[in-house]
Amino acid sequence: MNDSLRVTGVAQPFPVGEPVNISRRSFLLASAGTAVGALVLGFGLPLGLSRVQAATGNAAAPGTQVPAFLEIRPDGRIRLLSPFMEGGQGIFTAMAQIVGEELDADPATFLIDSAPPGEQYVVMDNGMRITGGSMSVRTSYPTMRRLGALARAMLLQAAAERLGVPVGDLSTEPGRVIHAASGRTLGYGELAAQAMDLPVPDPASVTLRDPSQFRWIGKPVQRVDAYDKSTGKAVYSIDVKVDGMLHAAVQHAPRLGMRVGELRNEAQVKAMKGVHSVHRLPGAVAVVAERWWHAKRAVEAVQVQWLEASADAKVRQMPADFSSDAFRDQLAAATGPARDEENEGDFGKAFADAATQVEATYHNQFLNHAQLEPPSALARFNPDGTLEVWLPNQAPDMFRADMAKRTGLDPSQITLHSPLLGGFFGRHFLYDSANPYPQAILLAKAVGRPVKLIWSREEEFLRDALRPMAVVKFRAALDAQGLPVAIEAVSATEGPTEAIAGKQGEKIDPTALEGLSGKAYAIPSKRIAQVYVKGPAMLGYWRSVGNSLNDFFYEAFLDELADKGKQDPFELRLHLLRDNQRLTNLLQAVGDLSGGWKRGPFTAEDGSRRARGVAMASPFGSEAAVIAEVSIEQGQVKVHDIWEAIDPGSIVNPAIIEAQVNGAVSLGLSQALVEEAVYVNGQPRARNYDLYPILSAQRMARVHVRIVESGAKMGGIGEPPLPAVAPAVANAVAHLTGQRIRSMPLSRYTFS
Amino acid sequence: MQLRINQTTYEVDADADTPLLWVIRDDLGLTGTKYGCGLAQCGACSVLVDGAVVRACVTPVAGVVGREITTIEAVEADAVGKRVVSAWVKHQVAQCGYCQSGQVMAATALLKHTPHPSDAQIAAAMVNLCRCGTYNAIHAAVHDVAAAQENA
Numbered sequence: 032m033n034d035s036l037r038v039t040g041v042a043q044p045f046p047v048g049e050p051v052n053i054s055r056r057s058f059l060l061a062s063a064g065t066a067v068g069a070l071v072l073g074f075g076l077p078l079g080l081s082r083v084q085a086a087t088g089n090a091a092a093p094g095t096q097v098p099a100f101l102e103i104r105p106d107g108r109i110r111l112l113s114p115f116m117e118g119g120q121g122i123f124t125a126m127a128q129i130v131g132e133e134l135d136a137d138p139a140t141f142l143i144d145s146a147p148p149g150e151q152y153v154v155m156d157n158g159m160r161i162t163g164g165s166m167s168v169r170t171s172y173p174t175m176r177r178l179g180a181l182a183r184a185m186l187l188q189a190a191a192e193r194l195g196v197p198v199g200d201l202s203t204e205p206g207r208v209i210h211a212a213s214g215r216t217l218g219y220g221e222l223a224a225q226a227m228d229l230p231v232p233d234p235a236s237v238t239l240r241d242p243s244q245f246r247w248i249g250k251p252v253q254r255v256d257a258y259d260k261s262t263g264k265a266v267y268s269i270d271v272k273v274d275g276m277l278h279a280a281v282q283h284a285p286r287l288g289m290r291v292g293e294l295r296n297e298a299q300v301k302a303m304k305g306v307h308s309v310h311r312l313p314g315a316v317a318v319v320a321e322r323w324w325h326a327k328r329a330v331e332a333v334q335v336q337w338l339e340a341s342a343d344a345k346v347r348q349m350p351a352d353f354s355s356d357a358f359r360d361q362l363a364a365a366t367g368p369a370r371d372e373e374n375e376g377d378f379g380k381a382f383a384d385a386a387t388q389v390e391a392t393y394h395n396q397f398l399n400h401a402q403l404e405p406p407s408a409l410a411r412f413n414p415d416g417t418l419e420v421w422l423p424n425q426a427p428d429m430f431r432a433d434m435a436k437r438t439g440l441d442p443s444q445i446t447l448h449s450p451l452l453g454g455f456f457g458r459h460f461l462y463d464s465a466n467p468y469p470q471a472i473l474l475a476k477a478v479g480r481p482v483k484l485i486w487s488r489e490e491e492f493l494r495d496a497l498r499p500m501a502v503v504k505f506r507a508a509l510d511a512q513g514l515p516v517a518i519e520a521v522s523a524t525e526g527p528t529e530a531i532a533g534k535q536g537e538k539i540d541p542t543a544l545e546g547l548s549g550k551a552y553a554i555p556s557k558r559i560a561q562v563y564v565k566g567p568a569m570l571g572y573w574r575s576v577g578n579s580l581n582d583f584f585y586e587a588f589l590d591e592l593a594d595k596g597k598q599d600p601f602e603l604r605l606h607l608l609r610d611n612q613r614l615t616n617l618l619q620a621v622g623d624l625s626g627g628w629k630r631g632p633f634t635a636e637d638g639s640r641r642a643r644g645v646a647m648a649s650p651f652g653s654e655a656a657v658i659a660e661v662s663i664e665q666g667q668v669k670v671h672d673i674w675e676a677i678d679p680g681s682i683v684n685p686a687i688i689e690a691q692v693n694g695a696v697s698l699g700l701s702q703a704l705v706e707e708a709v710y711v712n713g714q715p716r717a718r719n720y721d722l723y724p725i726l727s728a729q730r731m732a733r734v735h736v737r738i739v740e741s742g743a744k745m746g747g748i749g750e751p752p753l754p755a756v757a758p759a760v761a762n763a764v765a766h767l768t769g770q771r772i773r774s775m776p777l778s779r780y781t782f783s
Numbered sequence: 784m785q786l787r788i789n790q791t792t793y794e795v796d797a798d799a800d801t802p803l804l805w806v807i808r809d810d811l812g813l814t815g816t817k818y819g820c821g822l823a824q825c826g827a828c829s830v831l832v833d834g835a836v837v838r839a840c841v842t843p844v845a846g847v848v849g850r851e852i853t854t855i856e857a858v859e860a861d862a863v864g865k866r867v868v869s870a871w872v873k874h875q876v877a878q879c880g881y882c883q884s885g886q887v888m889a890a891t892a893l894l895k896h897t898p899h900p901s902d903a904q905i906a907a908a909m910v911n912l913c914r915c916g917t918y919n920a921i922h923a924a925v926h927d928v929a930a931a932q933e934n935a
Contacts, residue, residue, distance in 0.1 A: 118879050119877075119878030119879030119880065119915045120878070121878070253872075253875065254875055254877070256877065256880065257871070257872045257875055257876075257877055258868075258872050259880075260877035260879075260880025260883050261868045261871035261872055261876065261877055261880075261883055261887055262815070262855060262856075262858065262859065262868055262884075262887075263813075263814075263815020263816065263854070263855030263856055263858075263884040264815065265880050266814070267817075267881060269814075269817075269818065270808075270814035272812070278809070304798065322805065322809050322810070323805060323809055324801055324802065324805040324809070401914055402879070402881075402914055403817070403819045403825060403827055403879070403881040403882045403912065403913070403914050404817070404819070404879070404881045405818065405819070451879070451880070452879060453817070453879050453880070453881030454879040454881055454914045454915060455879075456914070485818070487821060488819065488820045488821055488822070489821075686875060690875065690878060690917070690920070691878075693916050693917070693918075693919055693920065694878055694915045694916035694917070695916070696916060697913075697914075697915070697916020697918065698914075698916060719820050719821075719822050719824060720819075720820050720822070720824035720825055720912060721822055721824050725912060725914060726916070727910065727912065728906065728909055728910060728911075728913075728918040728921070728922070729906060729910075731916070731918040731919060733919065734919055
């Protein structure tokens with residue numbers, strides 16, 4: 032029995048106001064008796080904060096409220112509350128490396144949980160606190176280093192007082208303060224209680240370690256969660272339980288916006304085994320039961336009369352005749368008005384005057400997130416009227432604010448727990464109608480007991496927010512040498528940000544066009560524009576967002592231009608990047624990594640005919656270049672190898688970067704080869720993995736990674752390796768088969 | 784009915800057709816075994832029944848009465864399972880980790896029956912889905928265990 036997952040309902044083992052996360056580790060924290068002699072920096076927050084503010088007079092400086100983040104136990108283990116959620120990207124490990132480097136503590140001694148909502152955890156340099164946009168490390172790196180340095184200074188000061196020596200005579204080694212002159216040492220755990228009583232020093236007073244002296248930053252440090260995740264010990268939202276908890280399952284309206292009418296067999300369902308109660312919710316019916324299996328079986332048995340949406344429905348309304356293929360045709364037919372994101376030179380004139388004109392239309396598919404952990408939420412109203420919710424999320428403050436709005440509670444009355452994410456890829460942002468917590472809160476309120484709601488895989492596929500679709504019309508001009516001198520891309524699409532807002536903003540949604548915009552190639556005249564087409568499908572962010580589609584379009588079309596102008600696509604890219612040393616180096620790096628650029632087609636050792644394609648992308652502050660090698664096997668594309676060179680400027684953990692490149696390649700291949708969310712008659716064709724294929728082990732490619740640290744401003748790593756994968760594959764396939772690839776997935780094509 | 788799980792006998796009060804997965808997770812509180820699809824598509828719910836890998840989400844509990852069930856919580860009690868876990872850590876396989884309980888169980892079943900699997904045998908056995916794309920690391924870890932067993 033896994034009692035460590037249990038939290039008792041009334042006799043809370045945690046002090047009131049303590050940021051609690053229900054995980055094995057926070058249980059260990061509680062059971063280890065933190066009240067006894069630990070530097071319980073995480074406890075007594077209000078007092079701690081006021082002390083910090085009084086001491087520094089600079090409460091606004093992000094990431095300086097050390098007590099809110101760190102707790103050092105008597106045994107020297109260090110608990111860190113991470114402002115960022117761990118969902119596989121390795122951020123907990125990166126935080127341990129970054130804070131540990133300056134604190135002088137081995138990352139392996141860290142226990143990490145996600146921090147609750149709150150101003151003190153807003154550490155990103157853009158003033159936000161989310162886990163997304165591949166922003167965590169790059170926006171918080173100096174701040175989190177400084178946090179570690181401030182904590183180290185507090186421990187040094189405590190040791191100086193304890194030993195009665197000047198602080199300048201002290202130094203540290205991992206986990207210990209050293210007085211070299213006397214040979215005396217004190218473990219951080221021994222100093223914890225005393226250090227807690229000290230004010231946090233002036234943030235400007237600490238000096239950060241010289242990067243040449245780094246022990247952990249930049250090294251392939253082992254993940255802090257590798258063992259727990261290999262033995263079933265890691266705790267996700269779906270695993271959390273509390274005393275007295277009931278389970279719930281829902282049946283959603285077949286189309287978003289529809290309302291619950293009559294429940295034709297409500298009495299029979301209520302009489303089914305294990306059923307506690309049946310509930311009407313906005314756009315859904317729920318069954319609450321003692322066990323989730325009973326809830327699921329019962330709710331699926333409910334015969335609901337679904338009513339069409341009312342005119343004032345707040346959610347998007349999915350019409351009965353919506354189909355994704357017809358929507359693609361609608362996008363293709365959309366003529367404007369267009370708004371320009373980029374407009375340089377004189378595209379019209381350059382195009383009109385050109386020796387060669389090229390035109391092509393591209394499109395992509397809707398996608399599901401298809402993360403392996405189905406969404407869930409556990410809601411509990413406490414006797415004092417406060418609300419606790421456990422849920423997967425990438426933005427705790429936004430979620431808590433939304434809960435406050437929905438319940439009328441003050442945010443201070445809502446405790447939000449953010450367990451590990453069983454994959455996210457953009458799934459766990461605040462999408463109206465795509466999150467289970469509003470339902471869980473309503474149900475907990477209705478039954479007066481804690482309720483954990485799990486969306487079955489089928490209900491998840493019905494309500495997931497989709498990766499957007501676009502139809503892009505390209506025009507380009509080549510000069511007499513066959514080199515591109517002008518390019519235009521007009522995308523008919525709706526970006527995820529404007530979809531969530533429900534309307535077009537005053538400025539173009541950058542997530543709609545990124546990857547068409549922001550390309551580095553020296554093409555003198557260019558115009559990148561959007562025709563906004565609002566669709567009925569609920570859209571969301573999907574790993575690498577706009578770049579996931581737009582770099583496919585642009586890089587595949589660039590290969591068309593190369594072919595039309597009789598240029599080698601690798602050489603053409605080098606030419607177009609001739610004044611950009613960073614990208615020239617990167618492209619050459621991926622060429623070297625692949626053993627030298629070799630387009631083919633050629634015959635491989637196994638006798639198969641193969642070709643290679645190349646593509647590049649500049650997503651999320653980083654740069655990526657990919658070469659793919661493909662063949663055709665039984666009419667399907669086989670991707671043998673992916674070589675990827677990635678330049679995020681500077682790095683924290685090369686092993687995690689290599690894993691992230693593998694993951695991004697997998698998702699990139701998945702969207703290129705097999706994946707698509709098809710809607711027919713207003714409903715998704717696939718409600719599970721049987722009809723929604725995601726990349727299998729069988730179709731994974733070998734992945735070869737070269738990390739290039741150019742020293743440029745630090746970029747992201749979770750998303751940047753993805754966008755160049757699909758176009759590299761498409762370009763290889765086009766060259767091998769002679770068939771232009773202008774859409775994804777490739778499973779829609781016939782290859783012989 | 785009585786179930787033998789991880790060398791322990793449990794008295795379970797469940798309908799005969801309840802999937803083993805939900806008995807394990809909700810009745811016994813062993814949440815290391817994951818729900819992913821409920822359709823035997825993803826393999827996140829993989830457990831061993833008499834040493835063979837089974838997808839617990841579609842296995843009626845009545846069908847495993849009297850059989851020896853092993854979940855991820857007890858995988859390290861098995862010598863092969865322990866080596867698999869070590870290899871998973873050494874190769875830093877897990878990303879989000881949600882599918883990895885099932886992956887570790889599938890690898891353990893494979894390597895118990897086939898200590899030195901060929902690439903084709905690995906491909907045939909390691910079919911659980913992973914959305915994080917850890918497939919290459921899984922492949923390397925399985926090979927590593929196989930090679931170590933060869934030397935043992």
